[in-house]
Amino acid sequence: MKRAARLIVFYAGLLGLWTLLAELKIWPPYLFPTPWGVGEALYAGFQDHTFLIAIAVSMRRVVIGYAISIVLGMVLGLGVASSKFLEETMGGLLVSLQSLPSICWWPLALLWFGLSQNAILFVVIMGSLLSVTLAMEDGRKQMPKIYGMAGRNLGATGFQLFWHVLLPASLPFIVSGLKQGWAFAWRSLITAEMLYLSLGLGQVLMMGRDLNDMSAVIAVMILIIAIGYVVDGVVFKTMERRLQNKWGLSPAS
């Protein structure tokens, strides 16, 4: 209750400050839009279904891209974690590649895949693959060895061992990396969409720019933040809470 009150006060204050600055008319409204201007843009966007379509298109892309990088990242991460050679060679490369913003792949992606969905997907995958890989590698290393031994002892081998023992045993250690991977995937997606007429949220945002409609731009920014927040707060928080309850890691279970 108290927490809710604090949040309301904070956001009301923020909104008040914004209104005040807009009302002072220091800058013209096309440079500094008003809160109600943004509200109207949001309403209009949902009214004519632009936003709904954009959200659907963007979500579809990010889900596909993220899913692919999870699968690839798990294979890569496990490989790096279980081979000394791969760790020394690939491991270092992966860490250094992480400093490369995934949008740098855009020119190559265009050449390889053409001006298409796949080019966007490629950038999304390159954005999140590394975090997932590193998280998986880390999780596999942090995971207590006893679980693997107990699994083999009880007759699990090969894929069985991976699926029923190694993967669930390392999940608490990789969940934060998966979360980071999601954040990277989402950011890469929006960036790529801004560079290409693609129906997604990124393109709607650029459309606002082209029309010099800053209210629309901010409206889309709010949408992007909101979706990121909801996925993080709903999907990952639920996953974390369930893991903590199962493992007995939560303070009050």
Added chain:
Amino acid sequence: MSTNAHNFPAPITIPVDSRIPPDGVRAKTTLGVALRPSRGISSDVPKVSLDEVCLSYRDQSGHRLLALDHINLQVKPGEFLCIVGPSGCGKSTLLHLIAGLHQQTSGQILVDGKLIKGPGTDRILIFQELGLFPWLTVGQNVEFGMKMKGLGKAEREEKTRHYLRLVHLAQFKDSYTHQLSGGMRQRVALARALATEPDVLLMDEPFAALDAQTRDLLHDELERIWSETGRTIIFVTHNVREAIRLGDRVALLTFRPGRVKREFPVDLPRPRVLEDVHVAHAAREILDELREEINRSLEVEYNLGVKPRVPTGVGE
């Protein structure tokens, strides 16, 4: 020619031979010894047999250390063997070798007269730290081995219920392991091991971390389950009284490298009580021998900071 030679002993000769056994067997039967038809299930084949088992490894500084030195042990089917020794004598490692989780440097480990190849569900190890899966419920933990074996759901559920009842945990089937006490977790591990229906149960200091009351209770339960299921048990402990309380036989290992110093048959009637005078008396005898090893282990552990190398009993 060669094809004939291969074909010759095939179907035609068998009906004739079936009445008259081959020479070797006939020679024995004439001695009047009642032989069983197959030697594979005869009780004189040890359930577990360790044959000159050695294990060495390199420590951080690259020195070769001998952990286990020519271990010879035979365990009869249905026997309860306890292995005692000071910490660091390699008794846990020995269990890992029998479980097939590690590979010995030389020597052989046979189960039912056959060389073991890696882990197998005929021998299940209960780890000292248990290794229960925290992401699974108690019931799912017990079910795990059966699921890996590919048993049907109905059969798994029935057996899970059976083994949970055996360790008195039926009502905790849907709990997670962190919600249980240490003694209860210990029993889950026991049920999980039993549920794969292994011939040999390997137990690595399973009761070391428990309070005395819980431990006494689990001794009774383990003894009951052992006599009910007829499993062969190899039980590692550093507690000599516990070894005598439970074992048909106690093998004493030396400190670094681990050798079988002596084997003590325990002929006391069951059920035994930990505080019993006879148990204490038998323990005294083993303790006297063990003390020597413990002293050596303490010497090494206290000197380790000064001398980089283990001073006694290191191979090469």
